[in-house]
Amino acid sequence: xxxxxxxxxxxxxxxxxxxxxxxxxxxxxxxxxxxxxxxxxxxxxxxxxxxxxxxxxxxxxxxxxxxxxxxxxxxxxxxxxxxxxxxxxxxxxxxxxxxxxxxxxxxxxxxxxxxxxxxxxxxxxxxxxxxxxxxxxxxxxxxxxxxxxxxxxxxxxxxxxxxxxxxxxxxxxxxxxxxxxxxxxxxxxxxxxxx
Numbered sequence: 648x649x650x651x652x653x654x655x656x657x658x659x660x661x662x663x664x665x666x667x668x669x670x671x672x673x674x675x676x677x678x679x680x681x682x683x684x685x686x687x688x689x690x691x692x693x694x695x696x697x698x699x700x701x702x703x704x705x706x707x708x709x710x711x712x713x714x715x716x717x718x719x720x721x722x723x724x725x726x727x728x729x730x731x732x733x734x735x736x737x738x739x740x741x742x743x744x745x746x747x748x749x750x751x752x753x754x755x756x757x758x759x760x761x762x763x764x765x766x767x768x769x770x771x772x773x774x775x776x777x778x779x780x781x782x783x784x785x786x787x788x789x790x791x792x793x794x795x796x797x798x799x800x801x802x803x804x805x806x807x808x809x810x811x812x813x814x815x816x817x818x819x820x821x822x823x824x825x826x827x828x829x830x831x832x833x834x835x836x837x838x839x840x841x842x
Contacts, residue, residue: 692748766796
């Protein structure tokens with residue numbers, strides 16, 4: 648009987664290559680899974696943030712809906728139901744954000760408070776306006792003031808961007824396209840623009 652040959656370096660190298668390949672595949676799969684889960688969570692959170700902002704816009708739009716209301720009791724009832732549903736959705740998003748993203752919840756709470764104050768006062772005034780009975784009166788002629796709502800919304804969006812791990816938005820000059828505003832900011836940082 649012949650003795651078995653000893654373990655060779657070639658066998659060791661083959662075994663190590665197989666182990667390293669398997670380990671690499673496991674690490675790659677784990678990283679891919681983790682990154683996919685993170686991306687899915689970020690997408691869900693982004694969608695939830697957008698839905699929360701949508702409710703704010705619905706609330707801010709209520710003064711216009713009230714001003715354009717038809718004069719029937721049914722229409723008035725439907726409008727008050729819509730207001731109630733919007734307030735319910737607003738409360739839902741406030742609670743959800745407190746659970747999911749407490750830092751964002753504070754900014755959203757401020758936004759909701761300011762929206763209720765500003766749009767709420769406008770809603771009270773809108774209910775006192777006569778019902779639009781002619782198509783020509785549906786166009787209100789001027790927009791309601793939204794400065795407080797818009798400033799609070801911008802602050803809330805920045806908190807949402809931070810929660811999502813995104814950089815803050817670049818400030819834009821009012822009334823100019825983003826490219827011009829960016830050029831103006833670059834020029835002002837370097838001194839006056841030539842020419």
